[in-house]
Amino acid sequence: MSVTLRQLGVLVAVVDEGSFGAAADALQMSQSAVSHSVAALESVAGAPLVVRAPTVATTPLGEAVLAHARSALASVRALDATVRRHLEGVAVGPVRLAAGVTASHRLVPELLNRWRVDLPGLDVRLFEGSDDELEAWLETGAVDAAVLVDPNPIPHGAVILARDDFRAVLRSDHPLARETRISLGDLAEDPLLTSTSGCEPQITALHAMAGSDYAPAQRVHETSTLLGMVAAGLGVAIMPALALTMLAKNLVMVELEQHLERTLVFTGPSGRPWHPSVERMRDIAETATTPL
Incomplete structure (x- = not known):
């Protein structure tokens, strides 16, 4: 051919x-x-x-x-960047980075600032997708790096960016909004609203831990739509703690007795050599700390 x-x-x-x-x-x-x-x-x-x-x-x-x-x-981009790094000694882009909604809202902006300062020749382009899409994008070469959720096993060379847990999202006037910790069973009478863009496997696992059936009243795609529906009083949601900064003023997060953590990992592809600038990004990300 x-x-x-x-x-x-x-x-x-x-x-x-x-x-x-x-x-x-x-x-x-x-x-x-x-x-x-x-x-x-x-x-x-x-x-x-x-x-x-x-x-x-x-x-x-x-x-x-x-x-x-x-x-x-993707391999050619990595090859070109490898040669340029050898000749010029600098990290060059563009580099395509994929991340989910909550990571893109909190973790990724902080990292973008760090990379811009430490790697001024780099052009990082963010692609936002659902948890199910990210790994496929990475392995097919649609992106050069990704922030994956709960990869099993954690890829060789990857670094853990953060760990957070899942919590209930309620309106501030909800009867349980001032509680320190509640059970999923306490929300049995509230319509459950969920997003199809990610976290459904973990939310299903939480219901199994509580001995409850996972039966969402509404399933929407956009996280912003989900939060808007909760803010309108149409139900409650279960979201990772990292989403706290996405909440409107009339929404609160409450810890759950059913404790389930997720791990967010920065990695390159497992099926081909990493773009050399991704390796530099990984080293910088490893030193970054994000309190949750």
Whole structure:
């Protein structure tokens, strides 16, 4: 096969940007050049890789090729950065970092500030996703590093950023809002609101610990929507302690008798060499402390 890195990069851009025109803008190419590049790659593959209308989507073969394209491009980014670090002695980017909602709200901004000061040549680009998406993004090469939740086992070379526990989120006028600690059973009469963007496995485990059925009244995707519903008095939620800074003034967190911790880990991929700047980011993150 005669496949070029440019063709792979164009394919990834078309899928990520959602259209040939947007990919052309992102790559600073003409739209016809983008179309020609994808067509040439499809000619080599012997079959269509993307469906062009009504919206861009990958074919089954295109999805498989896309995974390899991301991995190859991530390896090339790492290779280029390795050579530049050897020649210039500095950490260079861009580096793509994935993290979940609560980590992106509290941990990651603090780290971004540290990296900006200690690694001024680095361009860290944050991609926010659900817990289920992060590891897949990392291993396929969509990102170069990630803040994973409860990886098992903890990847070689990774560092633990923080540990926190799960707590009840209530309106400040809730009868239990002033309690120091409550049981999940105390909330049995309250509608349970949950987010599908992460933490459901841990919340399910908490209900098992309490001997209660996990039966959410509402499941929403966005954490901001979840908190807005609790603030409106539509129910209660269970969230990690790291989300404390996300709460509105009329919301409080209360510790649970069913104690369950989660571990947040900064890591590069396990299936290929790390981007050298990720190693530098890891070393800086290891010295950072974030009280919870």
